[in-house]
Amino acid sequence: MPRVDFDKAPVTRGSDYPAPLDAEFSDRTRRRLGDAVGLTTVGVNFTTLPPGCRSALRHWHEVEDEMVYVLSGVLTLIEDAGETEIKAGEAAGFPGGDANGHCFENRSAEPVTMLEIGTRPKTDRCHYPDHDLVAHDHDGLTEYRRRDGSPLTPTKTRFE
Secondary structure, eight states, rough: OSOOOGSSSSEEESSSOOOOTTTTTTTTTEEEEHTTOSSSSSSEEEEOTTOOOOSSSBEEEESSSSEEEEESSSSEEEEEEEEEEEEEEOOEEETTTTOEEEEEEEEESEEEEEEEEEEOSSEEEEEEETEEEEEEEEETEEEOTTTTTTTOOOOEEEOO
């Protein structure tokens, strides 16, 4: 059935970043609405960021397009050009290939909820300009490497 049963949609907590980078994301939760109805080329997540939590490390994708729509609260968008507040009812988007490192941070005292929407290319690389880190995604597997290409972690299923 195409209707999403919100309470039965898969939930992930934290991130798949290598330690110790994963620690600050331990309270981030994503309810995987797209997975709940079997979407394979588009991901849709209902994401909750508690106070002080970020959406991700600042990053950009070579291929994946991303869009964020804030449902409740206020987020700070951090990107190469600086910082901008994004409030409930507002959105921001990032086309694949645009090397604008970005993330969102909840600097408020209340949890923030947002929809994260992104394409799911079979192959992509995600760059983290503030870290010596590149994620190599291929067919649902993610391998983190250093910028010089040397391995950082073993390959694992994305969002284990």
